[in-house]
């Protein structure tokens with residue numbers, strides 16, 4: 149039975165992550181890392197949520213933006229899939245609908261990096277899921 | 279769109295929705311031209327009445343939409359290739375979904391990016407203990423959330439770097 153061949157590599161990555169992001173302190177305070185949840189119900193996956201998540205993972209890694217990316221069940225916004233929720237450090241969560249890969253990139257550039265809420269990306273109000 | 283990676287993510291989504299804390303995903307590539315997947319969870323399980331109504335899209339316990347599509351889609355994708363879907367479940371114990379696709383059949387769905395889907399499931403659901411097994415002709419590759427986490431120590435498994443690493447490891451096998 150072969151296991152992860154390069155646990156060694158994983159350890160190196162861990163140490164580098166600690167250095168790069170100064171995570172030893174930051175991980176004690178999860179608030180200091182951007183948190184992104186991607187809605188992964190059937191409708192989400194069918195409308196491309198995996199591709200959206202994959203783009204977020206690729207870009208945030210490439211740009212070394214400290215973030216954790218998790219999945220959530222169907223958030224109930226089936227008509228606005230793919231849907232993601234972003235919680236910036238010390239901020240309220242905001243939900244974005246219709247986030248394909250292009251929009252994911254746009255959200256990184258405008259919202260995550262500059263705090264702008266661009267016109268064509270409408271934050272969905274929590275109380276009106278449809 | 280309804281490639282095999284889609285079905286794996288979607289069926290695992292049911293396990294997550296059933297409150298599972300442990301999910302095993304086995305991919306068996308030992309038989310030529312056949313791909314078999316077994317997803318087992320320790321979620322709430324289903325009664326035998328529910329299991330037998332699963333091919334009907336009008337059976338769903340979801341509240342935001344009146345039809346459940348995941349399993350009917352899966353049955354379609356498998357049966358159109360001559361494969362099958364078998365579901366075993368026990369209330370309070372958990373559920374096993376086994377499906378097979380004959381990959382050489384003209385109607386076989388594409389594989390899709392299975393490595394990426396698995397990596398995103400594992401790192402995207404950090405509180406779930408995943409066990410991923412890939413059976414190849416001469417070897418079995420095994421990856422467990424607990425092993426990755428113990429290597430990472432205080433670094434969260436949900437960092438993009440970790441997902442990309444796991445994906446690259448899985449890509450060697452699938």
Ligand SMILES: Nc1ncnc2c1ncn2[C@@H]1O[C@H](COP(=O)(O)OP(=O)(O)OP(=O)(O)O)[C@@H](O)[C@H]1O
Pocket residue numbers: 189190191292293296319321322323324332337338339340345346347348349350372373
């Ligand atoms: N692993 C499981 N454990 C417990 N119950 C399950 C499991 N898988 C499916 N079910 C039950 O079967 C129902 C039908 O599943 P199916 O995937 O077809 O549709 P859905 O999950 O309800 O909706 P959709 O997949 O379209 O989002 C679910 O609503 C759930 O009640």
Ligand SMILES: [Mg+2]
Pocket residue numbers: 190288291292346347348349
């Ligand atoms: Mg489902």
